[in-house]
Amino acid sequence: MKHSSKIAVGAATALGLGVAVAVFAHPGGMGPGMMGFGMGGPMMGRMQGDASFADDMRLVHAMLFDHDKIIRTVANLPDGIRTATESGDPGVARAIKAHVASMENRLKDGRIFNLFSPTLPVLFDNRDKIKTTVEMTERGAVVTQTSGDAKVVAALQAHAVEVSELARDGMAAMMRAARASMGTLGMNR
Numbered sequence: 149m150k151h152s153s154k155i156a157v158g159a160a161t162a163l164g165l166g167v168a169v170a171v172f173a174h175p176g177g178m179g180p181g182m183m184g185f186g187m188g189g190p191m192m193g194r195m196q197g198d199a200s201f202a203d204d205m206r207l208v209h210a211m212l213f214d215h216d217k218i219i220r221t222v223a224n225l226p227d228g229i230r231t232a233t234e235s236g237d238p239g240v241a242r243a244i245k246a247h248v249a250s251m252e253n254r255l256k257d258g259r260i261f262n263l264f265s266p267t268l269p270v271l272f273d274n275r276d277k278i279k280t281t282v283e284m285t286e287r288g289a290v291v292t293q294t295s296g297d298a299k300v301v302a303a304l305q306a307h308a309v310e311v312s313e314l315a316r317d318g319m320a321a322m323m324r325a326a327r328a329s330m331g332t333l334g335m336n337r
């Protein structure tokens with residue numbers, strides 16, 4: 149179905165532009181690019197525009213923009229993960245800490261924050277089976293997450309890889325995830 153795959157590519161491009169505009173033209177607030185991205189795009193209905201959404205997006209943009217200043221290591225445990233995500237840049241370190249703190253609260257409250265990750269819905273659906281310990285360091289955060297459920301352990305480990313790819317490749321990794329999620333939306337056939 150050639151026609152609908154063109155729509156998918158168009159949608160991915162529009163999303164890319166939305167993110168780029170939000171990052172480059174509106175670093176301090178919710179600009180028009182962000183509005184189009186968050187409320188008018190094909191992701192509408194898959195994510196929740198709650199009160200902290202704009203703040204959370206701002207932190208994500210800051211980390212993606214400065215991804216090459218992020219140092220991340222992941223250890224897979226038999227029942228989960230231990231990750232260290234840090235930066236020598238104080239601003240980036242602050243963004244990492246604020247993101248981790250906010251995401252921990254979101255997980256606790258079941259307020260999902262997701263754009264293109266296939267693993268986050270599994271984690272939020274099973275949040276009562278996840279034990280999270282966060283240790284803030286001077287330069288970032290060390291996060292340990294464990295579960296007694298093998299399916300959840302697999303999702304934790306897969307999500308840790310997704311975060312590592314975002315830290316390594318920044319916006320390019322985000323766009324890869326966006327294209328992959330078009331397939332799961334049934335738009336890329």
Ligand code: HEM
Nearest residue numbers: 208211212231233251255261262263271291308311314315
């Ligand atoms: C460079 C970009 C990013 C970095 C460095 C980053 C960093 C982190 C870290 C350190 C954690 C704790 C779990 C772990 O270490 O694996 C985490 C969790 C989380 N992140 Fe990010 N993140 C990034 C991008 C994103 C994006 C784009 C989203 C969604 C739009 C997102 C949503 C979440 C959520 C919902 C959690 C909680 C998951 C859980 O605790 O099980 N993150 N992130």
